[in-house]
Amino acid sequence: MALDDRTPPQTGHGVAVLVELPKHAGLSGTLSYRAATPLPVGQLLRVPLGRRVVCGIAWGDEGPLADARATPVLDEGAADAPVRRDVAEVLDALPPLGPGWRALIRFAAAYYQRAPGELALSVLPADLRELDTAALQRRLRRLDKRLGRTPPPAPKRRRGAAAATTAPETPVEPGPEPLPPPVLPDLSEEQRLALDALADAAERADPVLLHGATGSGKTEVYLRRVAAALDAGRQALLLVPEINLTPQLEARIRARFPGRVTVALHSGLGPAERLQNWLAAHLGWADIVLGTRMAVFASLPRLGLIVVDEEHDPSYKQQEGARYSARDLAVWRARQEGVAVILGSATPSLETWHNALPSPEGTGRYHRLGMPTRIGAGALPQVRLVDLTRLQEQFGRQMLRDQPFAPPLLAALRDRLERGEQSLVLLNRRGYAPVLHCPGCGWKSDCPHCSAWRVFHKLDRTLRCHHCGFAERVPRACPSCGDPDIQPIGRGTERLEEQLATALPGARIGRIDADTTRGKGSLEAQLAQVHDGDIDVLVGTQMVAKGHDFRRITLVAALQADAALFSSDFRAPERLFALLMQAGGRAGRDAAQAARSELWIQTWHPQHPLYAALTAHDYPAFAAGQLLERQQAGLPPFSHLALLRCEARTQESAMAFLAQAARRAAELQTQQPAWADILVYPPVPPSVQRVANVERAQMLVESPSRPALQRLLAAWLPSFQDDARQAGARVLRWAVDVDPLAI
Template structure:
């Protein structure tokens, strides 16, 4: 343990005659420090450490914790908090201070505090999770050397700017509206159809902010969308410093970019959800592209929504927030609806319906699979009519996209004799057959094994693939379309660094005739030769128990349709084909007319009647254990203890149930739903319930971990 303040006074000899008396020893001060403490540790508040001098809140430092030395951040003293050290308590000293760095801004700390409070985590867990991992490995001296090298390599920004295309009439109207409201720091929902030119709006708004000496933050949902957007920004702002922030960067590069942001050297920051915590000292604008995308919700640790925190950050820092999407989330759509139309009226909505350059949205054709002969369905995943449409595109030298949101060759292998299936030994899921490397792979825990030569149960050599994935679909298309250049883009083909960019370059260069892929190719890509998009098996989401499934499916299909017909000269031939067993479903009726507003209106009416978000507010308490009975038993105990508290806050607690994928990596998972008509009431209940959850955890033997998920994406 460190020395107490009273024991630190050093004895001194009497001063020589005529000499200046020594300055009195400075009494050390207590500094609140947040560290990365996991939720189960119970360390929600800042820890006190001794420092020889006062430290500005936001200062990075290293502190001792047990036998280790960890990274920490000096934090703000809470109002009414007593900083005096209790009698009998000896505090440890700060080990090192990162003086070379400016403190993390006050607005950044306020955002972290809000996220920690709202999502029921500790400030330290949130703060340290969004800092570059490389910082944890460096000493103060090493960091100072990095900063010296970084500053030496930075070239002065020139302010040069790329050519500005003339805006369309709709773009001009949107820009005028944004300029008129910029001083009010509003939240604006830009509802622009695919190909309507939303990126040009982002570029011009960023230009306005940068020219005023401020910084712009642009969020994208996935890493694979960052490089092409970065290219657009670099081309428009060749004399400005544009940096990216996402987990796909090397640790050294991520730290370099983060340091440029904190030092105010970066003008524009592009990144995925973690970039919402970028410490920008001169923030002037936040843009969230494809704001509907579920990737903005963190699924591990602090389960925050970057889109929602972007709105909070805009309010905290007094800067405008622009949310863009062709298919907005129903929560954002409801927030942008006027109160007279049943909405919340919190956001401003601007619309761009027309495509740039005279392009039109594709004609949607539904193929009723129930009318096809069984032998056709047995031999191929593609209907004869769709194959004919693909051949027409081949003959004209045009490109097609075939969407199947399931990677691998087949979802499962099975034995025709005994019924054995390729189940995962550690998860309640099937292992997917990947033909290219002859493996069975679990997409939940990662377990990978070679395909057995015969059935493990009965020895039958005739084990067959059941169902289809993108790998099998690619093979069938190559057989059905001789001479066609068939490409595939999914998580399997883009594992290596640079693989995605290489495949996309082939598509843009016209070296691929038919592109097969999952949802990762359905959004954000500008394929100028694409005239046909086909959805092979989209019905699964229509009858899902997850109430958000129709919203996600409609968004995916609308986004995929938007890849076709982006060039005006091909717009009259643009089509989207949907193979479905339920052509009369309301979702497909809205898709045929590209009428997002009608779909949103119908979905919101259903949710209001069912008492679902955005008309009610949810949280999930999740528990993991080696046995399902243990997880559910603990959930029942903490639920029973909270009955009176729940009634007091008018909160409903539902019985615990297993997750849809009940077991992952030998851990049984269960959840308990918490519901309230009032968001503040839900927050008050969760905060009060936290003490019970921590107290009861050690009493349940076998419980591995628990977590609260506020505003969950799936139930």
Template structure:
């Protein structure tokens, strides 16, 4: 039966199908199509949309009777084909997508199709069947062997099971609480090196032994290769798949299909994996739950951590959020109501390192008391006491880590004669000097040029680097520590496939004495020989306008400190040096005591007084335009157009729209950006307001496109303001 014939068939079934459509199209919900037969919700189909044929997901069968009068189907198009090689997407998956679309103010079809593998969205029924046949053949020729180690086998003294590490008392207590706590959120708060990963693995083993699937999420899988290897080693014999952006489209589709069909036992993935359909889901783990990488920063700006908590609630399974420095929202949720928290999570404390090793001693090196450089000279990268401490480690055959969260050779080139600086012509930012390839590179738009031989403005040939990045720090340390083997790990030296693994292997093999790195090396790595960590330039975040800056900086520094002294044999003399001009700052004082609880208490008090999360809910209306006037003009018109909605909001909710302002980096790739913050004391009221305002803002956007508006979006629960 052709689609044309189907329109005239009185027995045709009308289906509600969601398809991917741009936000400005106004097609935010379910579209009606005709089908010769009823299809269960969750079925993947190919349908016409304008002049294209696109993939869609059946969301509903309308009406329940299944029959539609001919007059109601005259303008409807028919489903072209059904991708029936796959099972229908589960009801829980559809509920998760619907919640995410509503909460983050995106179209239902946009959200549903965005979270599917890109290759799946391009395949027709025949092509999909070929992929599935290849997968079935691969699964048939590689059957799963019996697990090499299980908790049950070890507990029973089974000699065939590989021995598991002995649990510490605090690990055993945490596992007991997990077993007794049922399906609820848990915050596993443990110091670096306390054995949180072993708790994840033991609890995952219990779920696998019960025939369930496990979703284990990490912020950036390419930064945590050791976790991936450890999971594969522990669960050898189980089918483990990864889901992250580093996979090829074919690999990602294959792993996703294995998860949907129930063949994959454990999924290890980054933020997008929270949407993986898992018919036997029994446990969700979110490692390093505080990491900002869990928040999508473009398109549908969702928080994978928050959606993991919602999904666990939806499917009635436990979710474990683990961190040495929890986000203040999670910390507040894990505080009892009597202590000012919400009491929604159960906190499990693991303050001690495995083996009884101490955390490194934190030494605050006050730069105000160190001899400053002479006038006109740049200060040395490290003060003499710190250089001497590193040299002593080199002599003893130990390793040191120097943290500088800025890649490149120098943030900017400067002409002392005329004042020229290496600005980006397309962004309101400086181009960074990269000495290795002699380029000036913008880290925002990617624009790159060769370093000029002389100042472009005045011809002065003596243009100098200003500031310091990891590339320059590596060079300066090599000169200051003759004979020391200095290495570097940052995004520039790990671009090629396998480069990060090779660099890490070199560090583990003892081929590096001093490792220079960005935040890439501050989390998730088990460096056994590092006994000294130094933070070179940590002060920038202390006085930033972003209210989360201190929280992030504390987390970064504590995570970095945790790289030292992980081997109990060297823990006693491990140190972290913080080179600062503000040694008395409360953040550093709390870090010196490893007192996250008091730091969090102080931060929460400040947030409560300022009316900031978690004591209020925020959303950011963002706009991009050909000019700053166009971007701000739309935002101001959008705010004016919803004043009636604001007036209808109860006074107790405290809904407030702030004036439109440029973003911190105002122009990127010749596009001007502006934002308008919306604040409300009650999350439900804010959500209702945003939902009602969408139609108004969509109409405003159509009017402002003629004046230079390019795109706009709502960012719910923004990470930065």
């Protein structure tokens, strides 16, 4: 709306502000506000948005406002807004978010095709986004008290446009003076060589792949490099796949660096604790930040080192909202800020391995260091394959259905029990049975809201959908024909625990999975039982296969591993190899017992190349075979993928939306010959087509060039909002997943 001559000109300073607006809202940039004086870029603010006052980040200086009639009006994206609105409050008790953090947000938003404001605000603590100046001051005083610091004088509170003045760059205080070094374990020759090479790589800020066998002492190498960063007055960021699975690491870090401030950042923290830890990192008071994927966005003004432990783990990829890879962002952030990054794993992701191979086999972008030997020269577990085909011929099919353990494996478990040693049984499926069925009429426990089965949980007698959460009591008889003889099909960890107790009378059986670790402190209590020797046989899912230092376990048994060998997901073999190798690494971590440590795998396909490489503990051979297959098939890392997802009221609406998107992509490709090699596959439903009464469809985009794919997505995605609006209520959501983990 044009201003008439009676509208007084605006004065003050224009400031571009990021607020949390999703890309599909049609407002993916900054909004314009007015402040009394210039504000530093990165300053946290509170600004009016509609009827609310929300948190924002100053993202640019638009200069003096001499005359509103000559200035584009961007207030709330409304073209007819007569004037800019004033900044409500400047949160100048905090220093601005630094240039390194802002560069990370810009890159991540562009690469993963999200709105910068949506990403920037979503990675800040939820409590921080709700605080005004007075509340923030109270939180800072609590943090001072918790850390034993003398709080600085509180700045004068300022409200509104008249008070919105420049917030000076707050000097970042260095960490405390180094304490006398703790008593350190002796290093192996491999550890010493790795540390020397890491010191050289740190000078050049080269990404390093630390390829170390399970039990080779990678953690000690990490901590030595952390100590070097702290001695230089810098901060260290340690990323782990799942913080709840590695309580030993957090305890070890705190014991190793007494007097240093160590904070954790992960979704398991309460809102208040997460805010306090984030503030400690942002103010430079925290020396070490230990966290899950979200911690890659921590504001660290004196960052000096990034470690990504178990870098291959799929947990580093966010699966909702902005589907970013924390591992990839860690590498980018380290390069951008000129600091060292260490990617550690016994089974690296194939993308990382390819980047660490010299040209022409790989890209040569990463420096690779090997630590193939266990500490104390302990042996890696011997891999024993149990051929189920032969056992079926010998004992019959019914025996294998009724008994989950082959006789040789059961004998090995009894042998460990008699010796007073521990065993671990891995079955990556929780619950009692995947499905209940009626042999009379064929009824199965399907979910009424999803195209999936409800899992039978015997302990609480429920049928529970692991996709939408819908649960009901187990019926007394078949809902279809009334037959009371409904039976479980297959087995999960709950049933396996029961069968183990029958097969090994007197054995102390424990179970760790998502069902047994819901309560606060329950995981820690169960892990303590394992470490104290109060459990003879531990049954668990992938939760127990990584990150744990079980000293008494000498046997690991993996059941039902074959399904991944023939999955439609091209990454399934890579995940299976990593899971089995990591699980086997829980055995024989005590060098005195390593010689008799074993990994047993029951399989119908003992001649499969994956098992041959696993038996030899030969990850390079496995990776070479997989990379060759992927190169021949044109799959990552030799191509680059994006997955367009749509959720709608009906499957027809979802497919129609994606079909229209494919037509728009074809139009763009005719206009840009450089995009002609990009393949847009026809839309298809995913394996689980319906979840919570919402139909889903997906469409794969494949490109031999990463830059070409990014340019196409940037030009293509703006049209989706118009298509979604035209579809009305039929299309609920759409999203793009760059570098998807599963197809």
